Amino acid sequence: MFNTIINILWIAFQILIGYNLALPIVIFVLHSILPKRKVSVKNASNNTEADYAIIVTAYEQTHTLPPVIDSLLKLQYGNFLIYIVADKCDVSNLKFADERVIVLRPPETLASNTRSHFYAIKNFKRPHDRLTIIDSDNLVEPDYLSQLNVCFNEGYVAVQGERKAKNMDTTYACIDAARDIYYHFYDGKILFEVGSSATLAGSGMAFTVKLYKECLEHLDVTGAGFDKVLQKEIITRNYRIAFTNKAIVYDEKTSQSDQLVKQRARWINTWFKYFIFGFQIIGLGIRRFNWNQFLFGFILLRPPLFIFLILSVFLMGINLFISPFMAVLWLIGFALFVIGFFLALLLSPTDKRIYQALTGIPKFIFFQVLSLLKAKNANKHSVATQHFHDKKIEEIKE
Secondary structure: OHHHHHHHHHHHHHHHHHHHHHHHHHHHHHHHHOOOOOOOOOOOOOOOOOOEEEEEEEEOOOOOHHHHHHHHHOOOOOOEEEEEEEEOOOOOOOOOOOOOEEEEOOOOOOOOHHHHHHHHHHOOOOOOOEEEEEEOOOEEOOOHHHHHHHHHOOOOOEEEEEEEEOOOOOHHHHHHHHHHHHHHHHHHHHHHHOOOOOOOOOOOEEEEHHHHHHHHOOOOOOOOOHHHHHHHHHHHOOOOOEEEEEEEEEEOOOOOHHHHHHHHHHHHHHHHHHOHHHHHHHHHHHHHOOHHHHHHHHHHHOOOHHHHHHHHHHHHHHHHHHOHHHHHHHHHHHHHHHHHHHHHHHOOOOOHHHHHHHHHHHHHHHHHHHHHHHHHHHHHHOOOOOOOHHHHHHHHHO
16 A cells, blocks of 8 residues: 555656646647637727837846937837836936936835836826836837737736847847747747746836735735746736737846856746645646646646756656656657757747857756755845846947
């Protein structure tokens, strides 16, 4: 009896890890054979220009803000205001002639994305219809807001745009960009088009102000991962998060190893903190017969790529000695993952430098293992990623 229980637990553990290797291909096949599903939408907006609040959060650093604001002021859109929340920042040099830019300097350190967002909301100059969140290192395409409107006008109340790499100056940055392409393809485009929701990426996302306040106003989310909490609140309210690869935000990729370790440590900490949401949402989807919630829950259970890849190698190695048949199944799983990974790159606009950088993946994974060792106390180190790329540009100009 004891041996039977151990065997069941062993098989269950392998399934829990192994399904992550095949899930992207399974969803891709569903996407290929099923008609594109859309839930019915109510109270769809008309084509008038909705009023946007663009919230740009900065923590300690402000040197990246001028190009961000310059990019936003070039938006081909007439109805928006930009709110810079400069938390724990020296704002003496933040001077903008355009009256659409409002600089907010909280009197006390907030050290939280959501606190910064709600500080902006409480200081809105007018009652905006929608808000979009932009990081202090982002740039946007001129039609960013217009492309978001396409989804809002279909009746969606939450939209995730596509984040593309702003810099590919190092191997780390290129591999980080490849990771973004992979996730945007499967967790954005494909997931949304098979009837579920796109995952939120932290920036380049937009919501009705009403929904954002409804989801997070009653919570005080600290540390990394506010987007995890937000997407859980949205999905459990029976909404879908739309995805558009035409609303483009350029995001700075990690370019230095110490930067990579600190950032990934926070992300890993976030997954361990919030992966339980996956079980909750799967259960909700089963009870409500809700495809959106059911499928999205499985996505939330997935560990960071390097964790389930390392565990998969470990499990395949064990099975080489105790069950050659299972080892073969693991090998097939790896093959499916590799096929799925390259499908994402091949079916997306992918810079040739990204392909050239893929040989650096083992080293990239090594630094993420270091991140895992620091994950427990990750949020104590910093609440924001240090940006070096723009500083490098400034040094060159000087």
